[in-house]
Amino acid sequence: MVAVRLWGSLAELADGQQTVEIEAANLRQLLDGLVRAYPALKPQLERGVSVSIDGKIYNDTWATPISEESEVVLLNRLVGG
Amino acid sequence: MPKDEYQSRDFKVVGTRPIRPDGIDKVTGKARYGADITAPGMLWGAILRSPHAHARIRGIDTSKARAIKGVKAVITRDDFTYQPEDSDMADILDNCMAGETARYDGHAVAAVAATSKSIARAALAAIEVDYEVLPHVTDVDEAMKPGAPVIESGRQQENVPKGYSENVTGRSQYGHGDPEEGFKQADLVIKRSFKTAATHQGYIEPHACLATLGSDGQGDLWVCTQGHYMVRNVCAGVLGLDAGQLRVTASEIGGGFGGKTHVWMEPTALMLARKSGKPVKLMMSRDEVFRATGPTASSSVDVKIGMTKDGKITGAAATYRLQAGAYPGGIAFLSAMCGFAPYDLENVRTEGFEVMTNRPKAAAYRAPGAPMGAYPVESVIDELCQKLDLDPLDARLKNAAREGTKSSYGPTYPAIGLEATLKAAQSHPHWTAPLGPNQGRGVACGFWFNFGGDTCVSLMVNPDGTVSLSEGNPDIGGSRASMSMMAAEELGVPLDQVRTIIADTASLGQNEVTDGSRVTFAVGLATIKAARHAVEIMKERAAMTWGIDPEAVDWRDGAAHPAGPNAGKFPPMTIKEIAAIASNTGGPIAGHHEVNAEGAGVSFATHMVDTEVDPETGAVKVLRYTVFQDAGKAVHPDYVEGQFQGGAAQGIGWAINEEYIYGDDGRLQNAGFLDYRIPVASDLPMIEPVILEIPNPGHPYGVRGVGETSIVPPLAAIANSVSRAAGVRLTSLPMSPPKVLAALKAE
Numbered sequence: 001m002v003a004v005r006l007w008g009s010l011a012e013l014a015d016g017q018q019t020v021e022i023e024a025a026n027l028r029q030l031l032d033g034l035v036r037a038y039p040a041l042k043p044q045l046e047r048g049v050s051v052s053i054d055g056k057i058y059n060d061t062w063a064t065p066i067s068e069e070s071e072v073v074l075l076n077r078l079v080g081g
Numbered sequence: 082m083p084k085d086e087y088q089s090r091d092f093k094v095v096g097t098r099p100i101r102p103d104g105i106d107k108v109t110g111k112a113r114y115g116a117d118i119t120a121p122g123m124l125w126g127a128i129l130r131s132p133h134a135h136a137r138i139r140g141i142d143t144s145k146a147r148a149i150k151g152v153k154a155v156i157t158r159d160d161f162t163y164q165p166e167d168s169d170m171a172d173i174l175d176n177c178m179a180g181e182t183a184r185y186d187g188h189a190v191a192a193v194a195a196t197s198k199s200i201a202r203a204a205l206a207a208i209e210v211d212y213e214v215l216p217h218v219t220d221v222d223e224a225m226k227p228g229a230p231v232i233e234s235g236r237q238q239e240n241v242p243k244g245y246s247e248n249v250t251g252r253s254q255y256g257h258g259d260p261e262e263g264f265k266q267a268d269l270v271i272k273r274s275f276k277t278a279a280t281h282q283g284y285i286e287p288h289a290c291l292a293t294l295g296s297d298g299q300g301d302l303w304v305c306t307q308g309h310y311m312v313r314n315v316c317a318g319v320l321g322l323d324a325g326q327l328r329v330t331a332s333e334i335g336g337g338f339g340g341k342t343h344v345w346m347e348p349t350a351l352m353l354a355r356k357s358g359k360p361v362k363l364m365m366s367r368d369e370v371f372r373a374t375g376p377t378a379s380s381s382v383d384v385k386i387g388m389t390k391d392g393k394i395t396g397a398a399a400t401y402r403l404q405a406g407a408y409p410g411g412i413a414f415l416s417a418m419c420g421f422a423p424y425d426l427e428n429v430r431t432e433g434f435e436v437m438t439n440r441p442k443a444a445a446y447r448a449p450g451a452p453m454g455a456y457p458v459e460s461v462i463d464e465l466c467q468k469l470d471l472d473p474l475d476a477r478l479k480n481a482a483r484e485g486t487k488s489s490y491g492p493t494y495p496a497i498g499l500e501a502t503l504k505a506a507q508s509h510p511h512w513t514a515p516l517g518p519n520q521g522r523g524v525a526c527g528f529w530f531n532f533g534g535d536t537c538v539s540l541m542v543n544p545d546g547t548v549s550l551s552e553g554n555p556d557i558g559g560s561r562a563s564m565s566m567m568a569a570e571e572l573g574v575p576l577d578q579v580r581t582i583i584a585d586t587a588s589l590g591q592n593e594v595t596d597g598s599r600v601t602f603a604v605g606l607a608t609i610k611a612a613r614h615a616v617e618i619m620k621e622r623a624a625m626t627w628g629i630d631p632e633a634v635d636w637r638d639g640a641a642h643p644a645g646p647n648a649g650k651f652p653p654m655t656i657k658e659i660a661a662i663a664s665n666t667g668g669p670i671a672g673h674h675e676v677n678a679e680g681a682g683v684s685f686a687t688h689m690v691d692t693e694v695d696p697e698t699g700a701v702k703v704l705r706y707t708v709f710q711d712a713g714k715a716v717h718p719d720y721v722e723g724q725f726q727g728g729a730a731q732g733i734g735w736a737i738n739e740e741y742i743y744g745d746d747g748r749l750q751n752a753g754f755l756d757y758r759i760p761v762a763s764d765l766p767m768i769e770p771v772i773l774e775i776p777n778p779g780h781p782y783g784v785r786g787v788g789e790t791s792i793v794p795p796l797a798a799i800a801n802s803v804s805r806a807a808g809v810r811l812t813s814l815p816m817s818p819p820k821v822l823a824a825l826k827a828e
Contacts, residue, residue: 005491008254008432009240043239050532052492056680056779057532064679073491076253076414078530080597081339081445081789 002030002066005073006041013040027051028062030072048077087776087783094570095782098719102561102580103333112333115289115305116364123291124153124194126353126363127201128346129208130373131183131190134217134439134747135230138181138210141191145207151200154357155208157191161352163321170318172408176442177319177348183212184232184407185439186748187372189346194353194361217439217747221404222381224248224438232437236409248437250405253414255490256398256421256430260385263396263428267387270396271464275457277796277814278740279379279404281371282446283731283759286335288374289364292350296358298322300351302329307341307555308594313586315344316351327351330585331555338731339445342596345374371752375444376741378403378412380453384420388465392476397421397429397489399458403450406442411435415450419793420458421489422528423499423685424480429489439747445596447728448529448789452735452796456814459525459797464810473524473801474512477687478503498711498775499526499685505709505771506687520693520704523802527686527793531602531786533678534593538607539584540568540615542670546657548572550611551584552604553592558788559720560600564608566716567782571612573639574656590675598786601716602777603678609781615672622666623654682777682785686710688729688794692802699822701737701803706768713777713785725770725791732795734760736803740815 001021011018015038022037024030030051035042051058052073058064059077066072106112143155158178165171179188191208195201216230223229229246238251264270286305294300300322306312309331317324334341350363365373380403387396399420405411413433421429433450446452466473481503482488484496506512506524516522541549550568554560561581569576593599620634623641627634633648634641640653663670691705708725715721738758742750751757776783796814803821804810809828813820 007491008256008430009252013239040239047238055492055495057492057530058679059532059534059677061677061679071493075418075490075492078532078597079412079415079445079449080530080532080599081342081447081449 002068002070002072004030004034007074007076010041010044010074014038024066026062026066027058027064030066050075050078087778087780092570094566094576095714095716096718098717099562099576101559102565103556114286114335115332117332118291118303119362120291120293120360123360123362124196124357125198125201126192126194126350126361127205128189128349129191129205130369131179131186131188132748133183133212133214134186134219135215136183136212137215138179138183138190139213140211142209143191146193146204149200149204149207151196152193152204153196153359154194154353155191155204156352156356160356165318167318170315173315173344174319174348176408177344177346185441187369187441189349189373192349192353194357194359219438219440219743219747221379221402221436221438224404224436225402225434232407232439249434250409250437251411251435253417253433254431255417257487258428260396260398260428260430264385264387266395268390269465269469270385270387271461272383272385273461273812275382275384275460275812277380277453277456279376279440280446280735280739281376281757282338282340283734284336284338284340287365287367287370288345290347290350291360291362292347292354293360294351294355298326300327302327302347302351303332304329304347305332305334305341307334307337307557307596309555310553310586310592311594312344312347316348319348320351328585328587331583334555334557337557338447339449339596340374342594343375343444367754368752371757372749373441375406375442377446377449378405378443378453380416382453382457384457384461386461386465388469390469392469392471392479394424394426394480395428397426399431401431401433401453402436403433403453404438404440404443405435406438406440408442409437411443412450416454418490419451419528420454423482423526424489425482425486426489431489447792451527451529451793452732455525455527455793456796456800459794460800460812463523463801474503474507477526495778496775497683497685498773501773501775502685502687502709502711505773506689509707509771511689511705511707516691519696519806520691521802521804521806522689522691523798523800523805524687524689525794525797525801527790529598529684529790529793531599531681531684532597533599533603533681535591535677536603536607537590537592537675538604538611538673539589540611540672542615542656542660544660544663546655546660548574548579550579550581550608551589552581553584553589554595554600554604555583557595558724559717560604562720563601563716564604567605567608568612571609572616572656573637598788599681602681602780602784602786605716605784606678606780607674607676610674611672613672614674615670618670618672619656619659622659622663622670625666626654627651680779682713682779684711684785684787684790686790686794688798690798690802692799692806694803694806694821696825699818699825701816701821703733703766705766707771708768708791709771709773710787710790711773711775711785712787713780714774714783715772716784718772721772721787722770724787726768728791729768729795730760730765732792733765733799736796736799736814736816738815738817
């Protein structure tokens, strides 16, 4: 299981849990698993998120590996100027 | 170690300061910008804009305009018969051409194409629009209140608590620990509220494009933009075209700074071209740029920070309210993520609210949201240092985030450079230089993420051994030079043997917009890998020529060499020699690389500025400015320094002079550079850039983005400097003379 930290307003939609555990070995499994476990997160996940895995930020690469020891943090989808 | 991760090396080309490849064209007027292209039979487009901040469009009569000789097309929203399903695309369409409601002063309501500019203007004047004026709101705090005029119902996200106006469309929260407990541990707690005005990116070149679109769905668009692939995808999505049938070419660009990461009028030009059957050129006036394209958001912020006597921050909290303009979206979440990011905090909480108003849709301005995130935080830290008699650099160092720090927005930092920028600031002569009467010195830190994204590069080895490199990102900060340098470095050839061009959308795969400080990182990564791909092919060709295995060939100094004595004795084959026989050894030689470049390294900066306040007029003069920023690796230091200086210069304008001024009628009062004052050369001191190089572990050369971080600290650094000079804390930007004078008198 991977521990995933949610930002505050997302945590409210995940039964108030700041950190949730998801069975996932890569980014796609993580995002799919979050929707299955916490359907209320679906609108935000469809709008887009960035995911920090061990301090590196990923947006889209589904095959990005995640280990059970990884630090995983969900972030609002980053944009730039 | 994988080859795409950082490896220390001695550079031959990277890190030098060659002449800019685009310089001669730009200074001689040969460079072709958005407005510089014409086509046979071309028509002139023009757009009619709402004079009202908020109005229902009851009807539009275009008959008189259509009857004018020389008018070839008149369009309204009714002509856009394709309705995008995607809500973002639908919003862009509505922003380009209003549907039932004009949402802000300057919102497009109709457009014409005619044989001359004067006829087009006459046609606009002949269009009759029946408006029902509606109540409006342009202030972010007013827009949040229950009962405020609602810009559009039903756009609130699920994360907004009950009780807010429907104008509040999104909310985010970040942080960890318990700030209230932290405040109890503090010796001093300060809570203040701050405001920043909406400011425009101030790019020199207004938006311009030339469009053709046939009845067969094939079209071409020449456009000034930070992302022509984005323009293609959006125009196709808005108009229901196949993306592959629309070829978009990016012109030279006269500045963007985030303002050209959006589509504001290009679908209108394409629709006019389709309806008229002719090429249509559409150029914004400066007035239109101000009224109808996105400035950055204005903000209203509450910050509370607790600190011990020895400078340790024990608790930190901030609430950010940013106006997003007339459509949902916004960047308050980035303020909430970035505000406290430079610091190692046990108790921190931030909250961001995205708020719709009757203003043009807000756009990025370099690091979007981050300057408004940093300004209130760094101001309160400075005030705490003043009241606790602490050195502001020492206090920041005491709390500085380092490798292993859990950031205020969640992730744990890898190797970062904030501490290096603070120590460089401490040891710089600027820090100890004497100050005169009415003068003050301010410092502030700033953070930005940087990112990568979809990127394609193609590298061709020409028959004479020279190299042509194609990238798909408009060059807004020297990317053609940087890519040529990285390719030359990797290939081992002289820089003048490499020329980089910006390819059109039919020539490369998808490329993300030139934003997020991504290009030197992501396109650089793809360039290095494309060069390595070409090198592998050239090694194979040399091996074939020598009759040995490719694995027995090394590449160095622009030539193939036998890897060792066992590989055989052959004289090196240069790239020129290999290219000359390419037809005999398998055909043309090219390398390419396509990647979604993830893992960009974050960036930090510390700014130091001296100002003088005139106690009689309230005018602020910037005396000295020094930027300390981590660049990872400065590929072309001239351009890096230019980014540092440009961010500081824009920050000076944002802090002291610039603001969108709205009247009670909701109309913009200062839509031009006479009344909207950006800094000119005589307003600015020499801005000294100090480049620090803490390698990004996720890039082969250690490159980090540098284009955005430099806009983050200036607002606070200048506010801190002015507040110390004036002897009173300034909490509202811009710190224009009337505001400063009022603060002095109140004191």
